[in-house]
Amino acid sequence: MAVDIQPACLGLYCGKTLLFKNGSTELYGECGVCPRGQRTNAQKYCQPCTESPELYDWLYLGFMAMLPLVLHWFFIEWYSGKKSMAAIITLLVSDPVGVLSIRSCRVLMLSDWYTMLYNPSPDYITTVHCTHEAVYPLYTIVFIYYAFCLVFMMLLRPLLVKKIACGLGKSDRFKSIYAALYFFPVLTVLQAVGGGLLYYAFPYIILVLSLVTLAVYMSASEIENCYDLLVRKKRLIVLLSHWLLHAYGIVSISRVDQLAQDLPLLALVPTPALFYLFTAKFTEPSRILSEGANGH
Numbered sequence: 001m002a003v004d005i006q007p008a009c010l011g012l013y014c015g016k017t018l019l020f021k022n023g024s025t026e027l028y029g030e031c032g033v034c035p036r037g038q039r040t041n042a043q044k045y046c047q048p049c050t051e052s053p054e055l056y057d058w059l060y061l062g063f064m065a066m067l068p069l070v071l072h073w074f075f076i077e078w079y080s081g082k083k084s085m086a087a088i089i090t091l092l093v094s095d096p097v098g099v100l101s102i103r104s105c106r107v108l109m110l111s112d113w114y115t116m117l118y119n120p121s122p123d124y125i126t127t128v129h130c131t132h133e134a135v136y137p138l139y140t141i142v143f144i145y146y147a148f149c150l151v152f153m154m155l156l157r158p159l160l161v162k163k164i165a166c167g168l169g170k171s172d173r174f175k176s177i178y179a180a181l182y183f184f185p186v187l188t189v190l191q192a193v194g195g196g197l198l199y200y201a202f203p204y205i206i207l208v209l210s211l212v213t214l215a216v217y218m219s220a221s222e223i224e225n226c227y228d229l230l231v232r233k234k235r236l237i238v239l240l241s242h243w244l245l246h247a248y249g250i251v252s253i254s255r256v257d258q259l260a261q262d263l264p265l266l267a268l269v270p271t272p273a274l275f276y277l278f279t280a281k282f283t284e285p286s287r288i289l290s291e292g293a294n295g296h
Contacts, residue, residue: 033132060138
């Protein structure tokens with residue numbers, strides 16, 4: 001029996017691409033970069049990505065999709081229906097085309113996001129370029145989504161601003177558009193450089209930012225008790241939004257692998273707000289100053 005002895009592929013992400021298959025006969029090319037939508041297996045052969053994204057992958061994509069929305073809220077832009085339109089179209093144009101689902105390769109380690117750093121140099125002179133999207137499509141789909149967001153923003157936002165914010169000055173109406181022209185490139189660079197780090201750290205980023213922003217908002221709004229919180233609907237909306245972010249972060253960390261143990265953690269969602277309400281009266285600046293003046 002003849003044994004086809006071929007040199008092993010060098011590098012972490014170099015693989016052999018299937019050129020011909022007829023029954024049990026398979027012919028592979030030389031080691032190199034895998035086509036888009038494929039990644040190397042343990043035997044250094046390029047295999048198509050056929051798995052469905054895990055829950056954690058969907059939560060990561062949801063986090064990256066929420067970033068523009070949160071930034072628009074920050075710039076007093078509450079009407080962002082085109083964001084969902086961009087997300088739907090992004091899923092439709094992704095493989096498989098025309099279906100609201102995607103096929104993906106599983107993320108195994110941090111280096112999967114940075115294959116360009118693992119191109120081998122066998123003779124320390126010639127570099128074998130094997131850079132490809134090992135985490136297909138989690139890396140590029142975010143760029144596609146941001147591109148659609150930017151297109152729909154330029155097409156639809158002026159009409160919405162003109163119709164909704166007719167009471168504002170002309171310069172004030174379009175400030176959110178000008179702001180987006182700055183933060184969309186920033187988000188793109190953030191995904192390009194730190195996509196892998198964000199993938200592993202986004203649950204903790206959500207929890208920390210939601211806690212900090214909730215405390216800052218309640219302090220700036222001078223909310224000291226439940227009555228101050230219930231007196232305006234906007235404050236309740238902000239509180240519920242932060243609670244949703246808290247729950248999102250907790251689910252992302254736990255991944256809900258064991259429902260009986262992980263779901264009770266959602267009971268911790270209201271804890272930061274309740275802690276703030278119970279302790280706000282003890283940290284109110286005027287009270288501290290008055291007690292200091294009285295020598296207490």
